[in-house]
Amino acid sequence: MAWNTAMTALIGMGAAGVLLADGERQRVDWIRAMRRCLLRMNGLIRYERPALTEMLRRIDLRATKQERELTRLLHASAERMENSANPQLTMIFMGESARLAGYSVLSEEDRSSFEAVLGELGRTGLAEQIRLIDSADERLRAREEALAREAGRRAQLIRTLGLAGGAAAFLLLV
Numbered sequence: 001m002a003w004n005t006a007m008t009a010l011i012g013m014g015a016a017g018v019l020l021a022d023g024e025r026q027r028v029d030w031i032r033a034m035r036r037c038l039l040r041m042n043g044l045i046r047y048e049r050p051a052l053t054e055m056l057r058r059i060d061l062r063a064t065k066q067e068r069e070l071t072r073l074l075h076a077s078a079e080r081m082e083n084s085a086n087p088q089l090t091m092i093f094m095g096e097s098a099r100l101a102g103y104s105v106l107s108e109e110d111r112s113s114f115e116a117v118l119g120e121l122g123r124t125g126l127a128e129q130i131r132l133i134d135s136a137d138e139r140l141r142a143r144e145e146a147l148a149r150e151a152g153r154r155a156q157l158i159r160t161l162g163l164a165g166g167a168a169a170f171l172l173l174v
Helices: 003-046 051-059 067-084 089-097 108-120 124-171
Strands: none
Touching: 003 051, 003 067, 003 108, 003 124, 051 067, 067 089, 089 108, 108 124
């Protein structure tokens, strides 16, 4: 009986470490999805100049889970904007993203550049919007690089601590 409990503790703590480490990688994946979205917005604004809600609907990123979720968030935001008397994209997007558990892995610093662009879309001239998108993309690129470096080290540490904690629980229970 103690053997089963000890094995369960070892496996459980090791799995918890792996799951926590996966959250670190998801942050990088979300930032990459945001950068791809900004690139698509840049192209739409620069060459096609659609209305804001039409632009949000035309963003259709599907390569990763995060890109699919971000696409869904933007489409839902466009729909809510059309049905709102006083549409403010940033507030609508934040309301939609609060319902999505995956988006919550991002820190305020991770989200701020992307959400700041959403607040300015449709409010300024085309050249200003493109400048804002390029600036936000540069900040997100720097953030992505920093997180990718940190995520690898932290993920390994978290996995190691999970396995070590599981091994310690195993030894205590045997």
